[in-house]
Amino acid sequence: MKNHATHVCAALVLYFALCAASAFARNTADVIDTHLVAARNAAGFDFTGTLARLCVAPAAVPNTLRDVAPGPAPARDTWFANPAKVFDNLYFVGSKIHNSWALTSTEGIILLDTLWTYNSEEEIIGGLKKLGLDPAKVKYVIISHAHPDHVGGAKLMQDRYASRIVMGGPDWDSIEKSVNGYPEGKPKRDIVADDGQRITLGDTAVTLIATPGHTPGTLSMIFTVKDNGKPLTVAYSGGTAFNFPSTAANFDTYIKSQTKMAAAAASAQATILMSNHSEFDSAITKIRILASRKPGEPHPFDIGKEAVARYFTVTGECAQAARLKLTQSPK
């Protein structure tokens, strides 16, 4: 009899444990949904690309460092885009997929990001020349992070024009450690960015904000552009996708950086959100719209403070959801 009672008790304990576990799983699923809804509401029609990439089934990334050689260059018509003047002092020299920007000043040019090795010569150097700008005047190149789709032209700019290359310390480290990633040579370690540092050139300055997450050394930026003489502030988000090893600690770092950059954008009163992928900031679409802008119409990049804030809600909320999924997924 005693034995039977023990079995009944054990079964009850197991039953309640299972109930608690399934209630926990249900609660977690509800909380994940809350984050996904918050991200969807924040995205509205402005950031559908960012929402799709970050909130719709982002892939889990194994906890190993990838150091692979870049693949062969894709066909030119998959990436080629014409350069464009976008503000009085900001020029697009990117591709259909990746952005590179030339910020002009009284003392030369600051280049933001440098595409792939295979298209940086044509898009950046060729693009600057088409726009009537001299690539030899590029004094600084700021790399948002050391992935091959942004750092590809850094060596070229350093070798040919002696441009100073600015990057986060951990990302310089990753370039130095890489065995396979730079078959055509690496840029040499140059300026190691500090959080809050200002890169000043003539009448222009770019403030660097350390936003680790996408990579450990990711840099975001705040700077001013002029639209027919009217100054407008840009928040440039330096790293977006969750292609870091999927650990809770990495997501925590990423989430903290989104909050930090949202605060920096708000205090600078940024009304423009830019990124280094058209997928995230719709640069190519906006440049197309800009071409038919009539006098008095708003600039398509000038979306307002409230929309800029919503961008960082999307990235932060999607990251919260992805982080919770890690703890939930059966292994």
Ligand SMILES: [Zn+2]
């Ligand atoms: Zn990247």
